[in-house]
Amino acid sequence: MAGPSEIFRPDLLAGRVAIVTGGGTNLGRQATAELLACGAQVVIAGRREEVLAATADELGEGCSYVSGDVRERADADRIVGGALDRHGRLDVLVNNAGGQYFVPAEAIAAKGWRAVMRLNVEGTMTMTHAVAEAAWLGRPGAGGTVINVTVSPHHGMPAMAHTGAARAAVEALTAELAERWREDGVALVAAAIGRFDTESLRKYPEIVVRQAARSVPLQRLGRMQEFAWLVAFLASPVGHGLSGTTVTLDGAADNWWGAWPPELIADDEGTVPTEARRAEPPA
Numbered sequence: 001m002a003g004p005s006e007i008f009r010p011d012l013l014a015g016r017v018a019i020v021t022g023g024g025t026n027l028g029r030q031a032t033a034e035l036l037a038c039g040a041q042v043v044i045a046g047r048r049e050e051v052l053a054a055t056a057d058e059l060g061e062g063c064s065y066v067s068g069d070v071r072e073r074a075d076a077d078r079i080v081g082g083a084l085d086r087h088g089r090l091d092v093l094v095n096n097a098g099g100q101y102f103v104p105a106e107a108i109a110a111k112g113w114r115a116v117m118r119l120n121v122e123g124t125m126t127m128t129h130a131v132a133e134a135a136w137l138g139r140p141g142a143g144g145t146v147i148n149v150t151v152s153p154h155h156g157m158p159a160m161a162h163t164g165a166a167r168a169a170v171e172a173l174t175a176e177l178a179e180r181w182r183e184d185g186v187a188l189v190a191a192a193i194g195r196f197d198t199e200s201l202r203k204y205p206e207i208v209v210r211q212a213a214r215s216v217p218l219q220r221l222g223r224m225q226e227f228a229w230l231v232a233f234l235a236s237p238v239g240h241g242l243s244g245t246t247v248t249l250d251g252a253a254d255n256w257w258g259a260w261p262p263e264l265i266a267d268d269e270g271t272v273p274t275e276a277r278r279a280e281p282p283a
């Protein structure tokens with residue numbers, strides 16, 4: 001059973017209905033628990049029915065599931081149709097299903113590039129269109145919020161060029177559709193996230209996982225609960241005010257161009273020095 005929110009009112013999202021793709025595992029599961037704690041009803045989606053069923057069972061009342069592949073329009077329509085049949089409305093879509101594999105840019109095979117694009121760009125767009133067309137566009141008084149999960153930092157990610165390109169495309173579409181669908185009451189926000197303490201992170205090469213926390217200025221991994229709070233915040237009315245923007249939650253990695261502290265300018269203790277003060281005040 002999802003417990004109460006530690007920071008939000010229990011009725012923040014009362015009466016609201018959300019779909020969370022990839023809601024059966026890790027970050028999507030935690031976001032689902034937080035949306036439930038804020039009073040929303042949540043339909044989780046993913047390909048593995050048994051994973052969804054176990055999560056829905058654990059999270060309890062208010063959480064249900066429809067299995068399907070977000071890359072297939074027929075599946076996306078079925079997920080959206082299932083949510084509308086069950087609840088009669090849709091207010092929030094969290095496009096959280098996504099991912100990539102770790103590979104230097106020059107070794108990305110064409111097939112692998114297409115797989116990453118198809119999941120992250122096409123999957124996100126397919127779900128977004130399915131929800132917008134079935135529930136929001138051209139319906140006065142309707143509308144809702146799309147939260148697109150993307151990846152930070154934005155200034156280059158070693159061995160992640162395919163996903164960097166895919167998530168940049170999603171952020172561009174977020175900004176563009178926010179303008180196109182504004183009059184239909186549809187808000188779109190991207191949540192660009194850094195490195196989180198998840199089971200899913202552990203599939204990467206050991207050194208990447210081991211150094212991940214120390215490579216960001218905050219010096220720790222993001223916590224799943226922090227991601228979940230961000231999703232609930234963006235699902236609240238403030239999401240409409242942020243429409244078209246990308247909110248970053250990444251331990252400040254986006255502010256910096258390398259590991260922290262920067263090895264080339266840190267002293268032997270790893271401290272970035274402060275310059276000496278001027279001996280004399282300027283004349």
Ligand SMILES: CCC/C=C/C(=O)SCCNC(=O)CCNC(=O)[C@H](O)C(C)(C)COP(=O)([O-])OP(=O)([O-])OC[C@H]1O[C@@H](n2cnc3c(N)ncnc32)[C@H](O)[C@@H]1OP(=O)([O-])[O-]
Nearest residue numbers: 098099100101103109111112113115116119194195200201
């Ligand atoms: C610092 C971390 C920050 C971010 C963290 C997270 O996001 S954590 C969240 C993490 N969670 C996730 O990432 C979950 C979602 N991720 C996924 O489902 C997959 O990683 C996917 C995105 C590749 C899509 O899968 P799919 O079923 O559509 O594709 P498929 O399996 O059929 O492969 C197609 C082609 O891709 C290529 N290729 C694939 N893998 C490798 C590899 N290891 N090596 C080399 N190449 C690889 C290969 O060309 C392959 O063709 P082949 O050679 O087989 O003929």
Ligand SMILES: NC(=O)C1=CN([C@@H]2O[C@H](COP(=O)(O)OP(=O)(O)OC[C@H]3O[C@@H](n4cnc5c(N)ncnc54)[C@H](OP(=O)(O)O)[C@@H]3O)[C@@H](O)[C@H]2O)C=CC1
Nearest residue numbers: 022025026027046047048069070097098099194195196200
């Ligand atoms: N963990 C981290 O540190 C970071 C994560 N992210 C992003 O956050 C999001 C969530 O990741 P996280 O929870 O860590 O990882 P997971 O691997 O647990 O999440 C991926 C989820 O998406 C679902 N999924 C994958 N492909 C499809 C598909 N084609 N159709 C429907 N569902 C699908 C999976 O379920 P199933 O396999 O059953 O379909 C799974 O539940 C992803 O977009 C990820 O790239 C970004 C930066 C860092």
